[in-house]
Amino acid sequence: MNVTLRQMRAFVEVVHCGGFTAASRRLHLTQSATSLLVRELEGQLGLQLLDRSTRKLAVTEGGAEFLQHAERILGEVEQAIRRTQDLVQMRRGRVTVATTPVMAATLLPDAIATFQAAHPAIEVRLSDAPVDVILRQVQQGEVDLGVGVFTGNEVELNRSLLMRHPLGAMIPSAWPLARRRRDLAWADLASQPMIVVPQSSGSLPQIDRVLHQSGIAAEPRFEVHYLWSAIGLVEAGLGIAVLPSYAGLLARSKRARFRVLHDPVVYRKIELVTQPGRSLSPAAASFRAHLAAHCKQFEERG
Known part of the structure; x- marks a missing residue:
């Protein structure tokens, strides 16, 4: 059996319009084409749906029962099409993003706010988590997008660069290094009391390597687990x-100043990761493009 939606649509319109002539106008078909669709449907079903005469058209008992099912099927198809078009045209949808706590407090809020101002019907859900949890959530399809600094290739994911950001020194504003006019070099950190954050997006090995190459044997004065703690200690001098x-961006006062470190300038990469072989929804794809543009603007502003 090969019953088509065109056949069902023709039958339903003929019944609703009370005849083939009016139904044909609604369907933008010739009367003979409409009649042929209904006859093909009856042939597929092995059942006469309409009693035809020169004076009137009547629905058979079997036709009345089939009409109910056909109307329901056509209604569900139309609803499915409308809801799909809502997704495509951004009138409905949801985006789930996983990122690190620091990025959830710095880069992502403005990006989400401007995106939702442009697409108020799209819901954006944000979760903050360590890098290993982000990778697992993306790999298992629990979130659409992951954003962070990813150092290894232990998980095969689609990766795209959002922006490069330089490492720098957060210095108490009253200290001479914060007010120095020339560029601040890594060598300038020699003999300075250091505050280290071992879990700061995997930066510590890279920082240790550059300090060693600059001839600096840094002995940390404080070792903390969170960037907020480090910034608080810096603000306290x-x-x-x-x-x-x-x-x-996490600095809460003017008591600390961030200076990019030179000789060399060391960059970290913020990347976006997605699950291989999984197509993004229109909402998620649009947010990915919006976030990329937001990060580009942030990078250009320095």
Whole structure:
């Protein structure tokens, strides 16, 4: 059996319009084409749906029962099409994003706010988690997008660069290094009390390597687990912390100043990861493009 939606649509319109002539106008078909569709449907079903005469058209008992099912099927198809078009035209949808706590407090809020201002019907859900959890959530399809600094290739995911950000020093504003006019070099950190954050997006090995190449044997004065703690200690005048540039947005006062470190300038990559072989929804694809543009603007502003 090969019953088609065109056949069912023709039958339903003929019944609703009370005849083939009016139904044909609704369907934008000739009367003979409409009649042929209904006859093909009856042939497929092995059942006469309409009693035809020169004076009137009547629905058979079997036709009345089939009409109910046909109307329901056509209604569900139309609803499915409308809801799909809502997704395509961004009138409905949801995006799930996993990122690190620092990026959830710095880069992502403005990006989400401007995206939702442009697409108020799209729901954006954000979860903050460690890098290993982000990778697992993306790999298992629990979230659409993952955003962070990913150092290894232990998980095969689609990766795209959002922005590069330099490492720099967060310095108490009253200290001479914060007010120095020339570029600040890694060598300038020699003999300075250091505050280290071992879990700062995997930056510590890279920081240690550059310090070693600059001839600096840094002995940390404080070792903390969170960037917020490091910045608080800096604001209290207790030391210098080497942090990624976006962490400067976490400073709560003017008591600390972020300076990019030179000789060399060391960059970290913020990447977006998605699950291989999984197509993004229109909402998720649109947010990915919006976030990329937002990060580009942030990078250009320095």
